[in-house]
Amino acid sequence: MKTYVVGGAVRDELLGLPVQDHDHVVVGATPEDMVKAxxxxxxxxxxxxxxxxxxxxxxxxxxxxxxAPGYKGFVFHTSSDVTLEEDLVRRDLTINAIARGDDGALVDPHHGQQDIKNRIFRHVSGAFAEDPVRILRLARFAARYPDFRVAPETNALMRRMVDEGEVDALVPERVWQEISRGLMEQKPSRMLLALRDCGALSHIIPEIGDGHDVEPVIDRAAGRELDLAERFAALTLALSVPQVEQACKRLKVPTECRDLAVMTARDRSSVDQALALDAAALVGLFERCDGFRKPARFLQMVSAAACAQAVADPTLSPQRERLAQALDAARAVNAGEIAQRSAAAPQQIPVLVRAARVQAVHEAVGAGGSP
Incomplete structure (x- = not known):
């Protein structure tokens, strides 16, 4: 029985990057051997x-x-006579098909080290075409390693896979898993570029078209180290609300990401015009976005919307400052106290609370213009 470190750990060591996890392949063993050990x-x-x-x-x-079609249509064979080379040939990219033995020696039958040196994504074999998830993985790697380029023959193979309908066989959960991971990489626009070049983008997120307009937006979101919900909202902020809802439904986007994306698409223009809104309009915006109960989420929406603007530090923008001050002032109004001291009918209490919030916002930031 021999063991080897394979895949990402070897790749990232060769790239001089920190290694988080180690995956191992075992040659010459049976399941019974492993349990006994x-x-x-x-x-x-x-x-x-x-x-x-x-x-x-x-x-x-x-x-x-x-x-069978799709990424689940495989039969696997394991036995003690399967060789390391047979295992490596089924892997996706040459840079992921390098193994390191216990003695430190590298096994690199597909010249992955040379492709790392040349910064190239190249498929190992024709088996790449059997798993459409590999298109998404390559696109995610493109976002993680932005100085790599896709080998022409690999792009041609991916385009053929798209034309043959393999991408359409992917289940939404798997697509979202890879897209969300790609959004969290250092340059998400490279993921869109890789998907566009092979024709897969129009099958996966058709709502964003060719993706050119949103590439700088999501790269700003990444550069500002926004979280996943904010980055997805930045990706979809230029869409209509029905388009966002359609994309989220098809990809089975988690509720947190969906809600923030819908809110951002719906209210981005109000964020852009925040300096011109009067106190009543600001309170209406907070009400629409449930800002009184969820102020942190409201500011997430502001951060996502700000990615459309090429400003150096959006946290210091006058729009964000005005919205944050106005929200703090409105939330400081004590609704319970107003209800207790008011002689008005119960149905009038919300009206009085809203009026108090509008007055508080007006005193805090004025009726329009800079605070």
């Missing part, structure tokens, strides 16, 4: 085990055979 089986589709001390994953070397 103290490993804990966890794999559902093929034998994967957790190391008894480190809890890192160890997978038996395997081959696979395509049996």
């Amino acid at each position: 103290g490993f804990r089986p966890v794999g559902k589709d093929f034998p994967v085990f957790l190391h008894p001390q480190t809890q890192e994953e160890y997978a038996l070397a395997r081959t696979e055979r395509k049996t």
